[in-house]
Amino acid sequence: MKDITGIVILAAGNSSRLGQPKQLLSYKNSSLIQNTISEASLIQNSAIIVVTGANHELVEKEITASKTTIIFNPDWESGMSSSISKGLSQLLHLYPEVEKCIFTVCDQPFVTTSIFENLISEHSTTNIGIVASSYSDTLGTPVLFHKKYFNELLKLKGQEGAKKIINKFLDDTASISFEKGNIDIDTQEDYLKLIS
Secondary structure, rough: OOOOEEEEEEEOOOEEEEEEEHHHEOOOOOEEHHHHHHHOOOOOOOOEEEEEEEEHHHHOOOOOOOOEEEEEEOOOOHOHHHHHHHHHHHHHOOEEEEEEEEEEEEEOOOHHHHHHHHHHHHHHOOOOEEEEEOOOOOEEEEEEEEHHHHHHHHHOOOOHHHHHHHHHHHHHEEEEEOOOOOOOOHHHHHHHHHHO
8 A cells, every 4th residue: 555644543551540441431322442443444545553451352342443453562551652662563564664653542532534634634745754733732642753753653661652752853843733632531520521
């Protein structure tokens, strides 16, 4: 596939503050994880990798999309960096020619296909190496990286995430607006607010 976009969905956390796997919370007639996959699946020429960790058997059962590659990260407890590395390594293994990759999480319920499309289109029109989502005075996920940053991503350690690379290369970072990007589900209270 020419000009493929990798989409790595980070879904390995154990949702300790929530007390149950947030990936499986009911949302829009399915679940948070399935919602993120459904939105990503509508991107043409995409290769979707879901990185699981805690509760991986339950999470894997929930995933119905056939064109999704699921990879288990046994080191999920060491932090976000291990899931980024695991997902990106798997993507490069399957599609060595891939030139760009979007990293996203499964607890931003308002993520949509158009957010992913806007990241891709901003990257292709500006040729800027990193395109992040902008919300609440911050830059964050979903975020697209050109392959020139793949080695930096693979070198992340412990709790470090994509934000470290964004901050390091701000002069090569563009952003798109993600209006409700600041809403993520960490606690029962967050979830009750979402479904009310």
